[in-house]
Amino acid sequence: MKNLPHKTIERLSQYRRALLNCLANGKTHIFSHELAKLQHITAVQVRRDLMLIGYTGTLRKGYNVKELIDLIGTIIDSENGINVAIVGMGNLGRALYNYFSGKRTKLSIVATFDKRYEKIKEDYPEIECYNTAEMEKIIKEKKVDIGIMAVPAESATTIADKLVNSGVKGILNYTPKPVNVPKDVYLEEYDMITSLEKVAFFVKKQNDDV
Amino acid sequence: MKNLPHKTIERLSQYRRALLNCLANGKTHIFSHELAKLQHITAVQVRRDLMLIGYTGTLRKGYNVKELIDLIGTIIDSENGINVAIVGMGNLGRALYNYFSGKRTKLSIVATFDKRYEKIKEDYPEIECYNTAEMEKIIKEKKVDIGIMAVPAESATTIADKLVNSGVKGILNYTPKPVNVPKDVYLEEYDMITSLEKVAFFVKKQNDDV
DNA sequence: CCTAAACTGTTAACTACTTAACAAAATATT
DNA sequence: AATATTTTGTTAAGTAGTTAACAGTTTAGG
Numbered sequence: 001m002k003n004l005p006h007k008t009i010e011r012l013s014q015y016r017r018a019l020l021n022c023l024a025n026g027k028t029h030i031f032s033h034e035l036a037k038l039q040h041i042t043a044v045q046v047r048r049d050l051m052l053i054g055y056t057g058t059l060r061k062g063y064n065v066k067e068l069i070d071l072i073g074t075i076i077d078s079e080n081g082i083n084v085a086i087v088g089m090g091n092l093g094r095a096l097y098n099y100f101s102g103k104r105t106k107l108s109i110v111a112t113f114d115k116r117y118e119k120i121k122e123d124y125p126e127i128e129c130y131n132t133a134e135m136e137k138i139i140k141e142k143k144v145d146i147g148i149m150a151v152p153a154e155s156a157t158t159i160a161d162k163l164v165n166s167g168v169k170g171i172l173n174y175t176p177k178p179v180n181v182p183k184d185v186y187l188e189e190y191d192m193i194t195s196l197e198k199v200a201f202f203v204k205k206q207n208d209d210v
Numbered sequence: 211m212k213n214l215p216h217k218t219i220e221r222l223s224q225y226r227r228a229l230l231n232c233l234a235n236g237k238t239h240i241f242s243h244e245l246a247k248l249q250h251i252t253a254v255q256v257r258r259d260l261m262l263i264g265y266t267g268t269l270r271k272g273y274n275v276k277e278l279i280d281l282i283g284t285i286i287d288s289e290n291g292i293n294v295a296i297v298g299m300g301n302l303g304r305a306l307y308n309y310f311s312g313k314r315t316k317l318s319i320v321a322t323f324d325k326r327y328e329k330i331k332e333d334y335p336e337i338e339c340y341n342t343a344e345m346e347k348i349i350k351e352k353k354v355d356i357g358i359m360a361v362p363a364e365s366a367t368t369i370a371d372k373l374v375n376s377g378v379k380g381i382l383n384y385t386p387k388p389v390n391v392p393k394d395v396y397l398e399e400y401d402m403i404t405s406l407e408k409v410a411f412f413v414k415k416q417n418d419d420v
Numbered sequence: 421c422c423t424a425a426a427c428t429g430t431t432a433a434c435t436a437c438t439t440a441a442c443a444a445a446a447t448a449t450t
Numbered sequence: 451a452a453t454a455t456t457t458t459g460t461t462a463a464g465t466a467g468t469t470a471a472c473a474g475t476t477t478a479g480g
Contacts, residue, residue: 006408007467013407017386031427039388043427044469051429059427059476076407078414084406091305098301099402107410145413148406170413172405176227178249186412188405192309195382195398196294196358197223197286198216200317202396203355203380204288217437241457253457254439261459269446269458 008049009076014039015049016072022065031062077106085144085168087159088151089114089129092174096148097127110142132159139166146170153177218259219286224249225259226282232275241272287316295354295378297369298361299324299339302384306358307337320352342369349376356380363387 004012018038022030032050033043050056050063055071057063084100086093089112100109113132114120120129130138139147147163149156153176160179163171170186173179176194181187214222228248232240242260243253260266260273265281267273294310296303299322310319323342324330330339340348349357357373359366363386370389373381380396383389386404391397 005467009408009411010404013404014388014401017403033427040390042469045467047427047429048468057428059474060425060478061476062427076411076414078410078417082410082413091301091308095301095305096402100406104403104407107406146406146409169416170409172409178224180250184416186409186416188409190400190405191224192306193227193314194220194223195400196310196317196356197314198219199356199380199382199396199398200288200292201219201286203292204286206379206394206396207288215437243457252439255437257457257459258438267458269444270448270456271446272457 004052004075008052011039011041011045011049012053012072012076015046016069016076019065019069019072023069028065029058029062030065030068032057034062073106081106081108082146083108083110083142083144084146084148085109085111085113085139085142086148086150087113087132087135087163088149088155089117089120089124089127090150093148093150094124094127096150096174110144111138113138135159135162136166139163139168144168146172148172148174149179150174214262214285218262221249221251221255221259222263222282222286225256226279226286229275229279229282233279238275239268239272240275240278242267244272283316291316291318292356293318293320293352293354294356294358295319295321295323295349295352296358296360297323297342297345297373298359298365299327299330299334299337300360303358303360304334304337306360306384320354321348323348345372346376349373349378354378356382358382358384359389360384 015035018035019030032046036043036046053071053075055063055068084107086096086109089097093112093114097109097112100107112127112129113135114129115132117129117131120127144166145168147168149159149163149171151159156173156175156177156179160171160173160181164181164185168185171179171181171188173187173189176191178189179187225245228245229240242256246253246256263281263285265273265278294317296306296319299307303322303324307319307322310317322337322339323345324339325342327339327341330337354376355378357378359369359373359381361369366383366385366387366389370381370383370391374391374395378395381389381391381398383397383399386401388399389397
């Protein structure tokens with residue numbers, strides 16, 4: 001199964017969540033076109049992705065929901081779990097925290113960091129928040145694998161460097177500032193402003209084209 | 211210049227912000243490899259993008275920062291501005307609000323919505339927040355072009371339908387639930403869980419491969 | 421039992437995007 | 451003044467991702 005395309009990985013994550021939903025509704029089998037509809041993609045896309053991961057369904061019955069969930073798990077989850085830290089506990093950091101907390105068993109938020117960690121602890125006592133100054137120490141102690149950056153653009157570079165020095169293996173950067181990391185650290189960046197400007201562009205274009 | 215690739219649009223948004231920074235630092239010209247470095251992409255990529263938008267620099271001096279900013283503006287901005295609304299003012303909604311408020315002159319957040327709009331108004335009096343029940347009315351009144359969805363997954367479908375019915379031309383969906391919209395509404399979706407799971411996959415893979 | 425319908429799995433064609441290669445031109449160096 | 455260097459713009463090649471087409475197989479219906 002060697003090298004799955006990036007886009008397939010993304011879709012697998014989404015298939016799994018859709019499938020978990022189906023399972024909860026008591027659905028045991030699903031057709032490629034049903035799964036496709038849930039993600040607004042095509043049935044061929046689904047079949048191709050599943051072909052790539054070597055899963056084969058039953059003709060006329062479709063795919064076994066439970067089996068497929070498990071198979072996707074073996075591909076994208078790590079057996080021993082992955083430890084995640086969030087840096088920056090402003091609105092975005094807390095949004096991410098609430099999103100992820102306790103949802104995926106194999107991904108756990110084991111620490112959060114903020115310059116004003118005392119304020120965070122006071123306002124949200126349930127969040128385990130440390131001083132950003134202690135980042136390197138705590139990340140090593142808690143064996144954090146992935147750091148999520150939700151700090152202001154100005155601190156992006158500093159924080160990325162600190163994360164790298166602490167030994168994380170992956171960074172998810174929500175800062176609008178692109179950061180540089182050594183190639184053995186996997187970097188994923190997402191920029192909300194770009195997304196909104198992109199939507200704005202196509203909305204404008206649509207008006208112009210009509 | 212007809213049809214720019216999606217990826218080019220995204221990069222243009224990012225080039226512009228990098229260039230605005232340069233301008234603020236008094237830099238008047240920039241080489242393709244400098245701009246590339248700021249975005250961790252290649253110089254060829256930059257040159258190709260600029261070729262596509264028909265901008266040409268000066269040999270040995272590079273690109274004129276001011277000119278390029280303006281040109282990108284004519285491409286991605288709408289002359290009359292674009293009105294944006296955020297639906298769901300939890301942590302994520304407020305993060306988005308703070309991000310965008312007052313930054314881009316051509317994109318303005320003209321309204322926000324929340325089921326518990328009274329609480330929001332009380333806690334954040336500076337935010338103009340309306341009851342989600344009034345969405346359709348207010349969106350029409352305020353001529354909102356783009357709706358950003360930051361509500362829980364359960365409400366995704368309902369809110370998307372409401373936005374479409376109110377006549378928005380673009381939707382940016384931050385819900386983990388994919389939504390369906392008519393094809394004349396431009397839809398962009400981003401799913402944080404998928405991104406994190408993707409990073410986790412590649413972190414795991416890196417371990418396995420070594 | 422035969423035919424039609426409904427699906428899957430897979431190859432092949434296509435489309436989108438990125439990178440390489442290089443000619444042309446401006447400046448710098450000798 | 452001649453040569454080397456730097457940088458752009460563009461074509462061509464290469465890579466990644468999507469979609470079409472269809473053979474093959476199971477079930478359903480006549």
